[in-house]
Amino acid sequence: MARSGVRLLAPPFRRTLFVRLAAALLFACASPAAAQVDFSGQWAPVYHEDNAERIPGPELADYTGLPLNDAARLQADSWDADRISVVSSYQCRPHSSDYGMRGLGNLRVWTELDEKQQLVAFRTYMPAWGSERTIWMDGRAHPPEHAEHTFQGFSTGVWEGNMLTITTTHQKTNYYRRNGVPASDRRTVVEHWTRHGEFLTVITVVTDPVFLTEPLVRSQNWFNDVGQALPAFTCEYATEVPGAQKVPNHLPGANPYLTEFADWYGLELAATRGGAETMYPEYRLKMGAPHSKPPDRCQRYCACSGGFFCDVNPPRPAR
Amino acid sequence: MSARGRLVVAAAWLCAASSLLAQGPPGAPPGPPRPPRAVAPVDLTGYWVSVIAEDWRWRMVTPLKGDSASIPVTPEARKVIDAWDPAKDEAAGVQCKAYGAAGLLRLPGRVHITWQDDTTLKLETDAGTQTRLFRFGATPPPGEKPSWQGHSVANWERPPQTPGAPPTLPIFATRIGTRGRALEVTTTHLRPGYLRKNGIPYGEKVSLTEYFDYYKEPNGDEWFTVTTIVRDPQYLIGPFITSSDFKKEPDGSKWRPTPCTAF
Numbered sequence: 001m002a003r004s005g006v007r008l009l010a011p012p013f014r015r016t017l018f019v020r021l022a023a024a025l026l027f028a029c030a031s032p033a034a035a036q037v038d039f040s041g042q043w044a045p046v047y048h049e050d051n052a053e054r055i056p057g058p059e060l061a062d063y064t065g066l067p068l069n070d071a072a073r074l075q076a077d078s079w080d081a082d083r084i085s086v087v088s089s090y091q092c093r094p095h096s097s098d099y100g101m102r103g104l105g106n107l108r109v110w111t112e113l114d115e116k117q118q119l120v121a122f123r124t125y126m127p128a129w130g131s132e133r134t135i136w137m138d139g140r141a142h143p144p145e146h147a148e149h150t151f152q153g154f155s156t157g158v159w160e161g162n163m164l165t166i167t168t169t170h171q172k173t174n175y176y177r178r179n180g181v182p183a184s185d186r187r188t189v190v191e192h193w194t195r196h197g198e199f200l201t202v203i204t205v206v207t208d209p210v211f212l213t214e215p216l217v218r219s220q221n222w223f224n225d226v227g228q229a230l231p232a233f234t235c236e237y238a239t240e241v242p243g244a245q246k247v248p249n250h251l252p253g254a255n256p257y258l259t260e261f262a263d264w265y266g267l268e269l270a271a272t273r274g275g276a277e278t279m280y281p282e283y284r285l286k287m288g289a290p291h292s293k294p295p296d297r298c299q300r301y302c303a304c305s306g307g308f309f310c311d312v313n314p315p316r317p318a319r
Numbered sequence: 320m321s322a323r324g325r326l327v328v329a330a331a332w333l334c335a336a337s338s339l340l341a342q343g344p345p346g347a348p349p350g351p352p353r354p355p356r357a358v359a360p361v362d363l364t365g366y367w368v369s370v371i372a373e374d375w376r377w378r379m380v381t382p383l384k385g386d387s388a389s390i391p392v393t394p395e396a397r398k399v400i401d402a403w404d405p406a407k408d409e410a411a412g413v414q415c416k417a418y419g420a421a422g423l424l425r426l427p428g429r430v431h432i433t434w435q436d437d438t439t440l441k442l443e444t445d446a447g448t449q450t451r452l453f454r455f456g457a458t459p460p461p462g463e464k465p466s467w468q469g470h471s472v473a474n475w476e477r478p479p480q481t482p483g484a485p486p487t488l489p490i491f492a493t494r495i496g497t498r499g500r501a502l503e504v505t506t507t508h509l510r511p512g513y514l515r516k517n518g519i520p521y522g523e524k525v526s527l528t529e530y531f532d533y534y535k536e537p538n539g540d541e542w543f544t545v546t547t548i549v550r551d552p553q554y555l556i557g558p559f560i561t562s563s564d565f566k567k568e569p570d571g572s573k574w575r576p577t578p579c580t581a582f
Contacts, residue, residue, distance in 0.1 A: 037479075037496050046560045049373045051389035064375035161360065161498040162476075163532065190537065192544075196501065196530045197479065201546045201562050205536055215536065218372050219544050219562035265376055266383060279371050281427035281446070282573065284379060298386035305391045 035111065035119045035137075036159045037195050042230070043222035045105040052301035054103055056310050058179040059261040059300075063274030066176055072211035073273060077255050079180025080248035085240035087247055092235035094129035094151040096174035098189045101202055101220055103178070104128035108230050122157065122164075130233035135166050142169050149185050164193040176206070176216065184210035198224040214276045259291055266294025354437035355455040360475060360500040361533040363440070363543060366574060367565035368429050374561075379427055381405075381582060382517040390519055396554035403518025405581035415579035418447035419467040419512030421521050421549050424529075424563050429574055440473060440502070447579040453504050465523060469509035476501040476530065502531040514549065514559065516581075522553035541567035 047054055053062070063076060084090045095103050105126060112121040112134075122135040135155040142154055153171035157164050168189040176183050187208035194201050200222040207215045250256075262269045269291040271278050304310035371378050374389070387400055408414055418426065428446030435441040440453040453473035463470055476499035506527040514521055528548040535541050542564060549559040 035495055036498055048389050048391070048560050049562075064379075065372040067372075159498075160534070161500040162496055163500065163534065165534070192532070192534050194501065194530070194532050194546075195479070195496075196476065196503070196546060199530075199546065199548065199560065201530070201532070201544065203532070203534065203542075203544050203562070203564070207538075215538070215540070216372060217370060217542065217564050217566075219546075219564055221546065221560045221562055223560075267376060267380065271379070278379075279375075280368060281371075281429065282575075284427060287380075295383060298383040298388075301388055302383075302386050303392075303397075304388045 037162050037164065037193075038111070039109045039122060039164070039193060039195060039200065040111055041109060042225050042228035043107040043109065043200050044225035044228055045107070046221040046223060048221070048305070051304045052310065053177065055304065056301065056312070058177050059264070060179055061255075061258040062177070062179060062261045062272060063181060064267075064272055065279055066181060066274040067212050067214045067216055067276035067279060068181065068274040069211060069213050072182055074252060075182045075211075076180045077252070077258060078249045080250060081179075082241065082248035086244040088237045091237050091240075092129070093174075094131055095126075096171045096183065097131070097133050097152045097155065097168055098171065098187075098191075098204055098206060099174055099176070099183070100126055100128065100131050101191070101204060102218065105220065105222070106228065106230055107222060108228075125230060127230045127233045129235065142167070153189070160192075162194065164191075166191040166193065176211075182211055184208050186210055187212075200224070262291040264295070264300050265298075266290045266292075355440075355473070355475065356434050356437045358475065361502075363502060363531060363533060364432050364434065366429055366431050366568040366571045367543065368568055368573065369424070369427055370564055370566050371427055372564065374425070377515055378425055382515060384517055386517060387515075387519050390514060390559055391556045392519065393554055393556055396520055399520040399554070400518055405518075408581040414581040415447060415449075415467050416511075416518075416581070417513040417516040418444075418449050418579050419509055419521075420451060420469050420471070420506050421509060421512060421525055421527050421547075421551075422514045423447070423449055423451070423468075424545055424547065425515070425561065429568070429571075430565065431571065431574065445574050445576045448576040451506075453502070459508055463508050465508050465510040467510055467512065469506045469527070471504050471506040473502060473504045475499060476503045500533065502529075504529040504531070520554050521549065521551045524553055525549060525551040543567075 060079070061077070063073065068076075105128070108125045110123050111119055112123060114120050119137045121137055124133045124135070125131070131152060133152040133155065135157045137157050140156065142156060147170060149170045149172045151172050151174065153168040155166050155168040157166040159165075168191070171185060171187065171189070173185045174183045175181055183206070187206055187210075190205040192203040201219055203217065203219040205215050205217050206212065259269060261267070262272045267290055268288045271283070271287060277283055300312055301310060376382065377386070377388070384403055385400060387396070392400065408416060423444055424430070426444070426446045428444050431443045433441050435452065438455045438457075442451040442453065443449070449468060451468045451471060453471045455473045457472055459470040478494060478499065479496045506529070509521070509523070509525050509527070511520065511522050511525075513519055530546045531543050532546070533541070533543045544562050544564050546560070546562045549555065
């Protein structure tokens, strides 16, 4: 009686099988790992920071926490959300790869391997605007500056221990916040991906010589969600404001809504205008009084903590 | 065993040995285990400042009463949130409730990290003048009383492994994730406190897991980001996950210790 399946094989084939098995084992050991960490899988975003900004959307003129310069403020102050309805190129405008990691970020990651099972690239898909992205891991160089710019840009990655560090250039203009705060096409984005068990943290460091006075550093989190399936995305252009003849905007000094945010949340107006100085702890020492008397309690987006079910004005507690 | 069988077994063991060796520090000489300070894969010591690019209006100012945005709180927590009264907290001598370990690193301020000894990393904050001790290889002693900073157990992050998985021989596979650089800290024995200054509560059963990741930017700036996972069966419907970013400073010239305040 044969003691194993191998005994059932004829001797010449058995000898070949043993040699091949040993060779395969040695090859597997001799080959460097295809990746230091495998980020492949389905990742669900965690919105436990800035939820009200990232899901229902930011308040007008909320520039807090952004190291903006005056040019960025001027452009952001001119923003009118009707622009999305009237200007067709804004209707289906995708998130760029850096904002996409901050915004509506359900994420799928997979690997591209060559015939030697070596990692060539990570690829990502986000259903928001059907964004697909490639992060090249094969050592290729970035294209010259005059090459095409896209919403996802051109990304290359290197390992620093278990951390994947990605550099992205060649993105189109986009935004740092969905209330008109602009991001230029000259920005460079460095990302650091780290995986801790079932959690993924992506740190984004944006350097933008056009609109930022210092790098903007933020970090986002996901959890591994094996039951997640991502849909395709469709977006159709439509005339939403018949007869519109101009691009909705506010001319400099003519935007009447720039103080609403400070008033709703009891903030100093200067702080809501952003700027690097406002992002450091010592700014609290020089922060002035609220722009107007603060409400007794929170009245807008007070309990947003999940998906889209976020009331602007939640019911008041019984008194 | 035949010669061919021995060949396969030898190849398998070679594979296993190389995989295991890859998990130790590069170039580590044989001998007794070296202390955590000596094998630190990154240097987290120094003065660091929190740069508030996220949650600005919940961190740089005390948020309005009732504002629990972004935090997955339970209905029971909602009652505590609606009853928040900072004057009462001051009067009761619990003005440090927002400075406990679960909320401390979300406050604007500076941290100073040093090695207290070869197995203990000390993290001090100027906001609230608090001290946390990250003890490598330590477990909380029986009967340890809860405190604002609790008991923290640290380790340099280990390679990933499926929980509960049986040991396997790495045939036809190598191990990845063996070059960890993060500091992993687990904290328990915390006194109930606040996740934010406006009274978003955590209870006595709270536990905290943190991962400190160090990185350096092309302009030379050094940073760490701490990913914080708070679990509280009483006041949170699930884990509360944030990541806070700190930039290294050249010295302690901006270090400004201040006492806790409930307002």
